[in-house]
Amino acid sequence: MSTSENFLPAFQLAETPAKRRNKVRCQIRNYDVPATPEERVRQRVLHWLINTKGWTTTLIQLERAYAWESDASRSYIKPDIELLDEDGGVVVVVECKHEDVPLSKAVDDQAGRLH
DSSP states (O other), X not given: OOGGGOOSOOOOOOEEOXXXXXXXXXXXXXXXXXXXXXXXXXXXXXXXXXXXSOOOGGGEEESOOEEXXXXXXXXXXXXXXEEEOTTSOEEEEEOOOOTTSOOOHHHHHHHHHHO
C-alpha cells in the first residue's frame, strides 16, 4: 500500500536527534523510543486510534509479552498494539509493519500467532 492509499490521516512525528539514532516520544509509554520505521508506523496508528477514533490510552497496551511454548527457539511473542475492553480483555490486535514491508503469508502468520 503506498502512502497515498493509506487510510491513516497525515501525522507529523516530532523526532528528537540523539547520539546514535533519532527518537520519538511514545504517546502511550510517555518516553522517547528509537525512531525505527516500525515505531514511526506504530506512533501513527496510535495517533489515529487516540485522536480520530477516541480510544482511551488506558485501554491500549504496547508490546505485552506472552509466553510462546510451541517453538523452542522463541520464548515469547509481543504484539505491537492491543486494544482492551473495560475488563482488560483483548479485543483488537494490531501488528505494525513499515510500508516497504510487503504483506505476505509470513506477515499474516505472524499476526495470526499473536492470539
